[in-house]
Amino acid sequence: MSDRDHRPEEFADLDDSAPGEERINEQEVAGGLLGYVTGFGLAILLTIASFVAAQSGLIYQPAIISALVVLAIAQMGVHLVFFIHLTTGPDNTNNVLALAFGVFIVVLVVLGSVWIMTHLNHNMMPMNGIQMQ
Amino acid sequence: MSAVSGALPGAISPGRPDPHRLGHGSGHSHGATGHGEGGPASKFVTVAYGFWIFLLSDIIMFSAFFAAYAVLAKEIAGGPSGVDLFELPRVAIQTGLLLTSSFTCGLGSLASHRRDMVWTQIWLLVTGILGAAFLVLEVQEFAGMIEEGAGPSRSAFLSAFFALVGCHGLHVGMGLLWLGTMIAQLWVKGFRADILRRLQCFNLFWHALDIIWIAIFTLVYLLGASA
Numbered sequence: 512m513s514d515r516d517h518r519p520e521e522f523a524d525l526d527d528s529a530p531g532e533e534r535i536n537e538q539e540v541a542g543g544l545l546g547y548v549t550g551f552g553l554a555i556l557l558t559i560a561s562f563v564a565a566q567s568g569l570i571y572q573p574a575i576i577s578a579l580v581v582l583a584i585a586q587m588g589v590h591l592v593f594f595i596h597l598t599t600g601p602d603n604t605n606n607v608l609a610l611a612f613g614v615f616i617v618v619l620v621v622l623g624s625v626w627i628m629t630h631l632n633h634n635m636m637p638m639n640g641i642q643m644q
Numbered sequence: 645m646s647a648v649s650g651a652l653p654g655a656i657s658p659g660r661p662d663p664h665r666l667g668h669g670s671g672h673s674h675g676a677t678g679h680g681e682g683g684p685a686s687k688f689v690t691v692a693y694g695f696w697i698f699l700l701s702d703i704i705m706f707s708a709f710f711a712a713y714a715v716l717a718k719e720i721a722g723g724p725s726g727v728d729l730f731e732l733p734r735v736a737i738q739t740g741l742l743l744t745s746s747f748t749c750g751l752g753s754l755a756s757h758r759r760d761m762v763w764t765q766i767w768l769l770v771t772g773i774l775g776a777a778f779l780v781l782e783v784q785e786f787a788g789m790i791e792e793g794a795g796p797s798r799s800a801f802l803s804a805f806f807a808l809v810g811c812h813g814l815h816v817g818m819g820l821l822w823l824g825t826m827i828a829q830l831w832v833k834g835f836r837a838d839i840l841r842r843l844q845c846f847n848l849f850w851h852a853l854d855i856i857w858i859a860i861f862t863l864v865y866l867l868g869a870s871a
Contacts, residue, residue: 527685529692531848533757547750554743562736565866575870583862587855594750594851606696613700617707624711 528602531595550593557586695845699852713804721799726868735865745774746854753847772823782813
């Protein structure tokens with residue numbers, strides 16, 4: 512065990528990594544100080560891109576929402592890889608599977624709600640028209 | 645080993661060893677979990693994994709608030725809409741503050757990895773100051789909106805807005821309290837194993853808050869101000 516290892520146990524198991532653990536990829540691009548700086552830079556670029564996409568009028572108005580969603584997902588990916596140190600290595604299987612299940616539920620809740628409620632709204636249209644008069 | 649010596653294609657010269665030793669599931673010198681050998685995972689892994697599960701369930705809770713906001717965003721009941729209310733320069737500053745605090749929080753994690761008390765405390769303090777500045781801007785925004793008569797009771801849109809953004813702000817506030825206790829614990833107890841586990845959980849929490857803020861500033865503010 513190196514002295515740079517967070518883990519106090521004498522026999523740290525090296526086949527599972529905690530989410531956010533620094534040790535697992537400090538030799539790789541996404542690890543260490545360079546990883547944080549890279550992630551910070553990418554996140555800044557993606558944030559600026561989001562503001563430009565929403566405000567500049569460079570993008571066809573109905574497509575802005577798609578551009579913003581794509582940029583947001585990209586930035587979340589940057590955070591997961593460079594800040595939370597999520598990798599696709601076998602030591603991260605548990606972390607990635609838990610995340611995948613979380614994303615599944617989130618998509619189900621958000622898209623399901625929007626889908627159902629727009630249909631309800633659609634069916635309610637004549638009523639709304641009467642109420643507004 | 646050079647190619648000239650007629651090495652078989654399978655004979656790859658050993659460069660940096662594969663950290664995961666793929667394809668060598670058994671026969672480790674150390675205890676290997678996940679293979680029915682070596683006992684349970686270390687406490688550091690189980691604690692951080694448990695906290696990861698909590699964070700994901702927290703994000704699922706946020707997804708319900710997002711769903712409510714997405715459904716109600718157009719229901720302004722004749723009141724002000726996002727275009728009238730949202731000030732993007734403020735949101736840009738808030739985003740910069742929270743993103744930078746996430747970065748400094750990571751630098752603090754690296755410093756704690758080096759067992760460098762001074763820099764760990766400095767980066768944690770910077771993280772706290774940036775988080776507090778974020779919160780001040782958000783409270784200012786809320787106070788201004790309520791003063792204009794655009795409080796949470798004005799319309800379904802504003803109820804959903806205050807619930808979603810306020811819930812994130814509440815998380816940031818709780819995170820700041822936690823950060824204060826982490827600074828104190830580190831100061832008094834040093835780099836003890838249990839303190840480091842708590843610090844690891846705090847780092848995960850803070851990064852997760854920034855991930856939720858990404859969704860808020862794009863889907864609520866940018867979309868609301870452009871539509």
